[in-house]
Amino acid sequence: MVQTLVPLELMTGVQDMDAQHDHLFQQMARVKEAFFAVSEDSTEGLQLLSQLADDLVRHYAWEAAEAKKLNVPFGEHAREHARMAAFVEAKIGEIERGTCNIPALMVFMERKFESHVAQFDVRLAKALQAASGREQSA
Ligand SMILES: [Fe+2]
Numbered sequence: 001m002v003q004t005l006v007p008l009e010l011m012t013g014v015q016d017m018d019a020q021h022d023h024l025f026q027q028m029a030r031v032k033e034a035f036f037a038v039s040e041d042s043t044e045g046l047q048l049l050s051q052l053a054d055d056l057v058r059h060y061a062w063e064a065a066e067a068k069k070l071n072v073p074f075g076e077h078a079r080e081h082a083r084m085a086a087f088v089e090a091k092i093g094e095i096e097r098g099t100c101n102i103p104a105l106m107v108f109m110e111r112k113f114e115s116h117v118a119q120f121d122v123r124l125a126k127a128l129q130a131a132s133g134r135e136q137s138a
């Protein structure tokens, strides 16, 4: 069994969310490996990074849908998702043009994602759990 890459303090307790976060952390590790394995050729790294960008967008949509389903406020969280998605898209453009500092980008992305989970997703998970508890007891 593959070990989870999600730090314990970032586990939210919402199983689907934790599984998706784990998948995204695994993908970030693969992107990093690909870029560092062959430094002159960024083709595979770029492919994996675009896949990661798509999966991030799908994950953001999933969180938004869960919040909507249970009437959990999501405005600021959605704006943060949009900022992160735009950042990744911009970086893909820079990599294509050869103007991106890839090691710095990957460290930054991981930190950024970790702090997003800590600041937004852990709170969202608690709100989802509370709301679904209310719904079940109603
Ligand atoms: Fe998330």
Ligand SMILES: [Fe+2]
Pocket: 060, 063, 077, 081, 116, 120, 121
């Ligand atoms: Fe999120």
